[in-house]
Amino acid sequence: MKVLVAIKRVIDAYVKVRVKSDGSGVETQNVKMSMNPFCEIAVEEAVRMKEAGIASEVVVVSCGQQNSQETIRTALAMGADRGILVQSDAELQPLAIAKLLKGVVEKEQPELVLMGKQAVDNDFNQTGQMLSALLDWSQATFASKIEKSDGKLTVTREIDGGLETIEVALPAVVTADLRLNEPRYASLPNIMKAKKKPIDTMSAEDLGVDPSPRLSVVKVSEPPARQGGAKVGSVAELVEKLKNEAKVI
Amino acid sequence: MALDEDTLEQLLDTVRRFVRERLVPNEERVAEEDAIPAELVQEMAELGLFGLSVPQEYEGLGLTMSEEVKVAFELGRTSPAFRSLLGTNNGIGSQGIVLDGTEEQKHKYLPKLARGEIIGSFALTEPDSGSDASSLRTTARRDGDHYVLNGTKRFITNAPEAGLFTVMARTDTAQKGARGISAFLVEAGTPGLRLGKPDRKMGQRGAHTCDVIFEDCRVPAEQLLGGIEGQGFKTAMKVLDRGRLHISAVCVGVAERLIEDALSYAIERKQFGQPIAEFQLIQAMLADSRTEAYAARSMVLDAARRRDAGETVTTEASCCKLFASEMVGRVADRAVQIHGGAGYIADYGVERFYRDVRLFRLYEGTSQIQQLVIARNMIREHSQ
Numbered sequence: 001m002k003v004l005v006a007i008k009r010v011i012d013a014y015v016k017v018r019v020k021s022d023g024s025g026v027e028t029q030n031v032k033m034s035m036n037p038f039c040e041i042a043v044e045e046a047v048r049m050k051e052a053g054i055a056s057e058v059v060v061v062s063c064g065q066q067n068s069q070e071t072i073r074t075a076l077a078m079g080a081d082r083g084i085l086v087q088s089d090a091e092l093q094p095l096a097i098a099k100l101l102k103g104v105v106e107k108e109q110p111e112l113v114l115m116g117k118q119a120v121d122n123d124f125n126q127t128g129q130m131l132s133a134l135l136d137w138s139q140a141t142f143a144s145k146i147e148k149s150d151g152k153l154t155v156t157r158e159i160d161g162g163l164e165t166i167e168v169a170l171p172a173v174v175t176a177d178l179r180l181n182e183p184r185y186a187s188l189p190n191i192m193k194a195k196k197k198p199i200d201t202m203s204a205e206d207l208g209v210d211p212s213p214r215l216s217v218v219k220v221s222e223p224p225a226r227q228g229g230a231k232v233g234s235v236a237e238l239v240e241k242l243k244n245e246a247k248v249i
Numbered sequence: 250m251a252l253d254e255d256t257l258e259q260l261l262d263t264v265r266r267f268v269r270e271r272l273v274p275n276e277e278r279v280a281e282e283d284a285i286p287a288e289l290v291q292e293m294a295e296l297g298l299f300g301l302s303v304p305q306e307y308e309g310l311g312l313t314m315s316e317e318v319k320v321a322f323e324l325g326r327t328s329p330a331f332r333s334l335l336g337t338n339n340g341i342g343s344q345g346i347v348l349d350g351t352e353e354q355k356h357k358y359l360p361k362l363a364r365g366e367i368i369g370s371f372a373l374t375e376p377d378s379g380s381d382a383s384s385l386r387t388t389a390r391r392d393g394d395h396y397v398l399n400g401t402k403r404f405i406t407n408a409p410e411a412g413l414f415t416v417m418a419r420t421d422t423a424q425k426g427a428r429g430i431s432a433f434l435v436e437a438g439t440p441g442l443r444l445g446k447p448d449r450k451m452g453q454r455g456a457h458t459c460d461v462i463f464e465d466c467r468v469p470a471e472q473l474l475g476g477i478e479g480q481g482f483k484t485a486m487k488v489l490d491r492g493r494l495h496i497s498a499v500c501v502g503v504a505e506r507l508i509e510d511a512l513s514y515a516i517e518r519k520q521f522g523q524p525i526a527e528f529q530l531i532q533a534m535l536a537d538s539r540t541e542a543y544a545a546r547s548m549v550l551d552a553a554r555r556r557d558a559g560e561t562v563t564t565e566a567s568c569c570k571l572f573a574s575e576m577v578g579r580v581a582d583r584a585v586q587i588h589g590g591a592g593y594i595a596d597y598g599v600e601r602f603y604r605d606v607r608l609f610r611l612y613e614g615t616s617q618i619q620q621l622v623i624a625r626n627m628i629r630e631h632s633q
């Protein structure tokens with residue numbers, strides 16, 4: 001089974017994100033970037049499938065600026081076989097990315113597309129669902145466990161009420177949740193060897209997709225600063241405050 | 250071959266992340282148990298951390314000195330005990346073979362050292378021979394196609410864990426000085442090789458040293474390093490030369506970690522109604538520490554770059570070791586001071602670092618020995 005993993009380059013999860021002074025977005029100049037943590041989990045799952053003999057080839061694809069190549073290299077160092085960069089300087093929104101990925105899927109013909117459930121920059125949680133709709137493939141989101149049997153996958157999903165197990169027919173789009181696995185550290189020798197693995201570059205035009213944005217950002221602002229807490233003397237006082245001050249009960 | 254910028258950045262990033270996520274959370278446990286958990290050793294080996302300085306043809310990473318010190322800056326940001334375990338395979342425990350070993354010796358040992366399958370130790374110091382290393386007394390007498398070793402080595406890092414010892418011993422007892430000394434590769438378990446009890450140290454718990462005792466220990470002649478007698482002291486000095494830059498870089502890493510910890514504490518801790526970081530006397534300590542750490546970092550990077558360019562950097566490496574090891578001592582002292590009473594209490598970890606860094610001024614050449622090396626080279630250069 002050939003597996004395609006879609007990955008995104010985002011501001012590193014340990015960076016304190018700052019809003020640009022003009023409110024148009026967040027500061028990305030000279031900010032450390034990394035692979036989206038959920039994408040990393042998706043890559044790890046694909047590499048484990050390859051190690052278990054379930055996947056025959058793991059191809060990673062990233063849509064974005066030229067420097068997304070660094071993120072692809074990280075995935076190659078973790079064990080993916082080759083990479084594809086869909087290079088675009090446009091601001092890519094979920095629908096555009098889903099369309100680009102559809103183009104890549106048509107070229108590559110994988111049986112499974114793995115991706116993160118969402119990216120920690122915008123937290124859209126849309127791209128996987130849109131891709132499955134565009135392809136008319138099965139989808140399984142928020143996966144915490146994936147097992148393959150003849151022509152289908154058994155996927156355990158994290159839902160609000162607990163866990164849900166579903167079967168989906170292949171080909172399918174599966175999005176990874178936090179507990180699917182713990183991604184490995186790429187070993188230092190593999191980081192050095194990843195340089196020799198191939199990365200193809202293509203453009204939105206090559207895939208016949210118009211990636212221009214459909215949504216416009218009105219304003220980005222800092223969340224309100226957290227107010228200091230208060231100590232209460234008794235349970236009665238707490239209940240009184242929750243009722244009359246916070247008005248939550 | 251030097252790495253391109255992206256690959257190096259990714260490599261450093263991985264080490265940084267491993268240190269932050271896997272090593273830092275285990276610092277206290279390692280100190281408490283006086284051992285590094287086996288699974289962490291395994292992870293360190295899988296990551297490739299034992300083979301930083303072993304050439305690529307022997308399965309190491311073959312980093313340049315500039316690259317290696319950058320990795321060492323990162324490794325310095327956690328308990329020195331972790332670095333100590335992988336330090337010998339990257340330094341004194343492997344470099345003798347890398348620099349002067351025969352092709353067979355390299356093939357036999359370097360891949361295993363690079364993979365962390367065996368730990369390499371370096372046995373130079375003896376009970377009566379420390380700074381005056383060329384006066385060592387351990388002997389190696391030729392007997393047919395073997396050498397017979399007799400003597401005691403002291404304070405040998407990683408000896409309890411070691412699979413291979415690079416041992417300096419006197420093959421020519423008529424030669425009292427450096428020229429009578431040869432280096433041998435002695436495998437653990439060789440009959441006649443015995444270990445003393447682990448030393449009880451001031452700090453760096455989790456890293457171990459002990460005596461290594463040779464009693465009629467028969468070593469096959471092909472274990473003579475490089476196959477030539479009388480070269481052992483030269484090899485030892487070359488090995489220590491390279492190691493000085495690595496140790497200096499570790500000192501910089503530890504200092505930067507301590508500065509960060511002290512700064513966070515100073516911002517959080519309030520006295521007289523304000524964070525202690527607002528007090529100028531605290532600020533002076535932070536600023537002095539930052540300045541000195543930056544100076545040491547710059548020195549190390551400069552010396553490493555020059556060494557990669559083919560310059561002889563014996564003097565510069567000693568300058569780095571002298572300054573960086575003394576610097577981290579001052580920084581650790583200030584970090585304790587900024588923490589106040591908490592700095593003396595084990596829960597905060599600062600007192601542990603304070604004890605840990607004391608070693609850097611002592612081993613691989615004391616500060617006084619570095620001063621002697623620097624000044625002697627200055628005088629020699631002047632008269633040339």
Ligand SMILES: Cc1cc2nc3c(=O)[nH]c(=O)nc-3n(C[C@H](O)[C@H](O)[C@H](O)COP(=O)(O)OP(=O)(O)OC[C@H]3O[C@@H](n4cnc5c(N)ncnc54)[C@H](O)[C@@H]3O)c2cc1C
Pocket residue numbers: 370371372373374378379380381403404405406407450458608611612613614615616617618621
């Ligand atoms: C934890 C630890 C790990 C070690 N690991 C190893 C190892 O793996 N392999 C190994 O071979 N050795 C190792 N050593 C030994 C270490 O390298 C020596 O301890 C060090 O070189 C100093 O030697 P010494 O202890 O005999 O001190 P001494 O040489 O006796 O020195 C005592 C004092 O006299 C000063 N002094 C000596 N000579 C002079 C001089 N000419 N002029 C001015 N001052 C002088 C010294 O600077 C020092 O202050 C280790 C030591 C420790 C503590």
